[in-house]
Amino acid sequence: METIQTDVAIIGAGGAGLRAAIALAEEAPNLKIALISKVYPMRSHTCAAEGGAAGVIKSDDSFEQHFHDTVGGGDWLSDQDAVEYFIHEAPKELTQLEHWGCPWNREADGSVAVRPFGGMKIKRTWFAADKSGFHILHTLFQTSLQFPQIIRYDEYFATDLIVDEGCCRGVTAIEMRSGQMRHFSAKAVIIAGGGAGRMFRFNTNGAIKTGDGMAMAYRAGAALKDMEFVQYHPTGLPNTGTLLTEACRGEGGVLLNKDNYRFLQDYGMGPETPLGKPVLKTMELGPRDRVSQSMWHEFQKGRGVKTPWGDCVWLDMRHLGEKKINERLPFVRDISISYLGIDPVKEMVPIRPVVHYMMGGIHTDTKAATSIPGLFAAGECACVSINGANRLGSNSLVEILVFGRRAGLSAAAYATGAKPGNTAALAAKADEAQARVRELFMRSNGTESVAGLRKEMTDTMEEGAGIYRTQEGMARTSDKISELRRRYRNVVLTDKTNVYNTDLFNTLELGNLLDCAEAVAVSGRERKESRGAHQRLDFTARDDVNYLKHSMAYYNGLEPPRIDYLDVVITKSQPGVRDYSGAKK
Amino acid sequence: MMDVQLAERQAELEVLRYNPEIAGEPKFERYSVPCKTEWCVLDALNYLKDNVDPTLTYRWSCHMQVCGSCGMMINGEPKLACKAMLRDYPGVIRIEPLAHFPVERDLVAVADDFIAKLKRVKPYLIPSDKRSLEEGEYRQTPAQLKRYRQFAMCINCMLCYAACPEYGLHPKFIGPAAISLAHRYNRDSRDGGRDERQEELATNEGVWECTFVGACSEVCPKHVDPAAALQQVKVASTVDWYLEHFMSWVKK
Ligand SMILES: Cc1cc2nc3c(=O)[nH]c(=O)nc-3n(C[C@H](O)[C@H](O)[C@H](O)COP(=O)(O)OP(=O)(O)OC[C@H]3O[C@@H](n4cnc5c(N)ncnc54)[C@H](O)[C@@H]3O)c2cc1C
Ligand code: SF4
Ligand code: FES
Numbered sequence: 001m002e003t004i005q006t007d008v009a010i011i012g013a014g015g016a017g018l019r020a021a022i023a024l025a026e027e028a029p030n031l032k033i034a035l036i037s038k039v040y041p042m043r044s045h046t047c048a049a050e051g052g053a054a055g056v057i058k059s060d061d062s063f064e065q066h067f068h069d070t071v072g073g074g075d076w077l078s079d080q081d082a083v084e085y086f087i088h089e090a091p092k093e094l095t096q097l098e099h100w101g102c103p104w105n106r107e108a109d110g111s112v113a114v115r116p117f118g119g120m121k122i123k124r125t126w127f128a129a130d131k132s133g134f135h136i137l138h139t140l141f142q143t144s145l146q147f148p149q150i151i152r153y154d155e156y157f158a159t160d161l162i163v164d165e166g167c168c169r170g171v172t173a174i175e176m177r178s179g180q181m182r183h184f185s186a187k188a189v190i191i192a193g194g195g196a197g198r199m200f201r202f203n204t205n206g207a208i209k210t211g212d213g214m215a216m217a218y219r220a221g222a223a224l225k226d227m228e229f230v231q232y233h234p235t236g237l238p239n240t241g242t243l244l245t246e247a248c249r250g251e252g253g254v255l256l257n258k259d260n261y262r263f264l265q266d267y268g269m270g271p272e273t274p275l276g277k278p279v280l281k282t283m284e285l286g287p288r289d290r291v292s293q294s295m296w297h298e299f300q301k302g303r304g305v306k307t308p309w310g311d312c313v314w315l316d317m318r319h320l321g322e323k324k325i326n327e328r329l330p331f332v333r334d335i336s337i338s339y340l341g342i343d344p345v346k347e348m349v350p351i352r353p354v355v356h357y358m359m360g361g362i363h364t365d366t367k368a369a370t371s372i373p374g375l376f377a378a379g380e381c382a383c384v385s386i387n388g389a390n391r392l393g394s395n396s397l398v399e400i401l402v403f404g405r406r407a408g409l410s411a412a413a414y415a416t417g418a419k420p421g422n423t424a425a426l427a428a429k430a431d432e433a434q435a436r437v438r439e440l441f442m443r444s445n446g447t448e449s450v451a452g453l454r455k456e457m458t459d460t461m462e463e464g465a466g467i468y469r470t471q472e473g474m475a476r477t478s479d480k481i482s483e484l485r486r487r488y489r490n491v492v493l494t495d496k497t498n499v500y501n502t503d504l505f506n507t508l509e510l511g512n513l514l515d516c517a518e519a520v521a522v523s524g525r526e527r528k529e530s531r532g533a534h535q536r537l538d539f540t541a542r543d544d545v546n547y548l549k550h551s552m553a554y555y556n557g558l559e560p561p562r563i564d565y566l567d568v569v570i571t572k573s574q575p576g577v578r579d580y581s582g583a584k585k
Numbered sequence: 586m587m588d589v590q591l592a593e594r595q596a597e598l599e600v601l602r603y604n605p606e607i608a609g610e611p612k613f614e615r616y617s618v619p620c621k622t623e624w625c626v627l628d629a630l631n632y633l634k635d636n637v638d639p640t641l642t643y644r645w646s647c648h649m650q651v652c653g654s655c656g657m658m659i660n661g662e663p664k665l666a667c668k669a670m671l672r673d674y675p676g677v678i679r680i681e682p683l684a685h686f687p688v689e690r691d692l693v694a695v696a697d698d699f700i701a702k703l704k705r706v707k708p709y710l711i712p713s714d715k716r717s718l719e720e721g722e723y724r725q726t727p728a729q730l731k732r733y734r735q736f737a738m739c740i741n742c743m744l745c746y747a748a749c750p751e752y753g754l755h756p757k758f759i760g761p762a763a764i765s766l767a768h769r770y771n772r773d774s775r776d777g778g779r780d781e782r783q784e785e786l787a788t789n790e791g792v793w794e795c796t797f798v799g800a801c802s803e804v805c806p807k808h809v810d811p812a813a814a815l816q817q818v819k820v821a822s823t824v825d826w827y828l829e830h831f832m833s834w835v836k837k
Contacts, residue, residue: 043646043647045652047740101710105727106727110724142766206647206652208646243649305587308591338650340623451634451635451636493639497604498606499604
């Protein structure tokens with residue numbers, strides 16, 4: 001197997017991976033960087049983010065407010081030292097992006113414009129029309145082209161971390177066009193592999209969001225933290241799951257049930273606000289967990305809008321008018337016309353909650369370091385945690401920048417001091433990784449198909465790990481995933497050729513998703529309380545006595561993960577009541 | 586109650602298949618796929634891959650017209666498979682890899698040339714007046730933003746290269762998307778790098794190669810209008826030439 005020597009290997013070239021690479025290149029120009037990605041960088045799913053990125057910049061805002069919105073939004077499961085660092089770095093990172101050319105929307109005087117977003121008490125979301133993530137990703141990618149020491153390995157599929165004597169020292173990856181395995185020998189590795197929403201059937205995530213990075217770290221011994229917290233976005237198109245950004249509501253769109261009633265006022269987010277005059281942090285600008293949960297209740301009460309794709313509610317944007325929609329939400333208009341044949345300028349759009357984001361991920365400290373020396377993680381695959389039990393919209397585009405950079409700086413420092421590993425031992429580990437893939441590739445006596453197992457996985461996740469959960473449902477889903485992981489060993493490939501073998505990659509991705517899904521189901525089964533995005537019908541209250549803790553899932557071979565707990569870091573905000581009513585404001 | 590009927594349709598797909606490891610020329614394979622009429626071509630391909638032939642090879646990710654992965658020829662025209670709605674294709678749907686690029690396998694085109702060209706035009710801000718973070722953001726009015734925003738919308742899907750007859754004949758041509766991207770930075774009020782980029786653009790591989798067929802703008806799914814960018818760069822380059830040759834003569 002060919003070995004590629006580098007100083008730092010980065011797995012993933014989305015927003016987090018690119019930001020890490022640039023930070024490394026600027027901080028330690030002598031280090032060689034291998035940027036590995038299974039898709040060309042600009043295909044990474046950061047491009048799909050529409051709404052924007054939060055950072056305190058206006059004079060009516062303060063760090064204190066961003067802190068409290070984030071911690072309260074996360075139902076006090078966020079680590080407050082991490083949040084503190086995050087909010088202070090946020091405006092710097094967004095300004096840095098501006099200096100690199102990001103086309104942020106502007107005020108008439110040329111300063112950066114901000115828009116309202118759910119759960120944020122003050123307007124602080126920077127945006128580039130409804131293509132914010134797209135512009136962030138392309139700006140980072142294009143900026144990265146200036147640095148010759150960033151060597152890209154586009155369309156390389158990473159399979160395993162190489163850990164020797166307790167330290168991470170590289171990664172194996174398959175060059176997709178040749179099917180050849182390569183061993184990247186590195187002093188430090190950063191994982192920036194993105195989320196894992198594809199474990200659910202109905203989701204806003206791209207095909208590539210299969211939790212590969214999380215699963216690699218998990219199998220190598222790092223903990224997956226708070227995996228039970230899965231965010232549902234309230235406004236997905238009912239047929240494709242395509243996201244209509246929260247900015248639809250930020251700009252003044254409203255949600256109606258089948259009786260054209262703004263039902264959110266019945267769920268502690270009222271009183272009703274005047275049409276076209278959204279009030280921050282109430283009604284349609286409540287946090288995502290609350291809004292999605294209210295929709296679920298409306299469906300239970302028979303007040304959903306019946307559509308061929310199941311129960312929905314209406315998103316009404318007609319009062320915004322064509323001009324504003326074209327100016328601020330052009331993509332939303334395109335997408336609903338394309339996939340639903342509905343023009344939001346003229347008609348109401350049916351929408352329903354859709355799996356969107358994983359709050360959980362690889363456990364890291366505030367320096368983006370995992371528990372394995374030499375291994376760092378950032379972005380959606382990591383859990384620092386700033387998002388706690390429920391991420392606020394527009395915090396994660398900033399998270400990928402702040403902690404992407406942080407991971408780059410930490411890896412630079414680590415790699416500069418690191419001693420070389422034992423070459424023979426590392427090569428042997430790489431050979432083991434290759435043997436695992438080869439066994440799968442050569443297997444001829446299997447009975448299971450990838451598409452079949454994938455369907456069973458997404459079905460059981462929708463059933464047992466949805467918006468509302470029960471002990472029984474979660475136990476059934478945990479058992480089912482455990483069964484699927486066993487059956488996965490009998491998957492047989494149809495495609496036995498080397499060039500761009502998507503059958504092989506899809507199979508590896510399914511294995512990764514199953515590992516992550518089991519961590520979600522088991523962590524959720526064990527968390528006997530309701531907090532943020534984890535809502536239990538059998539334990540309806542938050543229980544700070546027993547569960548003001550992070551769940552830590554440890555890989556345990558074919559057995560279900562071992563679950564442990566870690567205290568939440570609380571500095572200045574004691575757990576309180578999440579109040580999204582407009583009454584007293 | 587929403588008033589929609591989900592209709593089904595048996596779509597006839599002809600897909601070009603090619604695997605370099607298996608002897609033989611590329612050939613069309615015909616499939617009959619049970620589809621919902623609301624589907625796009627990508628949904629039909631995904632159905633095929635999951636239910637009929639797992640070896641079918643193509644790129645996709647976002648399924649929302651923004652990642653730029655799923656460009657392919659659909660009935661002879663470059664399209665995003667996630668934007669090509671079945672309702673617009675009543676007859677047999679013929680699917681091939683993007684024209685003008687070598688084929689890696691099935692519908693996967695080799696993108697190396699395009700990626701290398703993007704880098705050549707220095708598509709990053711070269712500030713005219715470098716600022717520190719403490720100095721805050723550059724001021725840029727909505728009007729200044731508007732001057733370049735359209736050219737910043739490119740998703741690098743390569744459809745314009747597949748449509749460009751010039752690129753088909755002269756693969757050295759830098760091509761519509763890369764030139765639009767350079768133009769995007771040239772028009773940005775914060776940028777001062779035009780001269781550096783001009784070295785690449787004002788050559789025979791650059792704008793002068795373009796013969797203004799305009800096909801690029803017609804196929805662009807994001808209304809970038811690369812033809813307009815090419816035209817504007819040409820005009821600007823001509824002005825440069827005059828400034829350099831004519832004006833220096835006048836000054837003598
Ligand atoms: C539709 C949508 C809209 C959103 N809108 C917003 C918003 O408005 N505001 C906000 O703050 N957040 C938003 N989010 C969330 C936010 O966009 C993501 O959390 C964030 O972009 C994730 O960035 P990332 O760099 O961690 O991962 P990604 O951008 O997903 O990148 C992951 C990278 O890892 C690589 N990779 C993965 N596995 C492998 C492997 N095995 N081998 C090699 N490479 C691999 C991929 O190729 C890719 O380059 C949105 C999310 C979605 C889905
Ligand atoms: S200019 Fe248009 S067609 Fe060409 S690559 Fe960009 S988005 Fe695609
Ligand atoms: S799948 Fe992303 S553009 Fe079509």
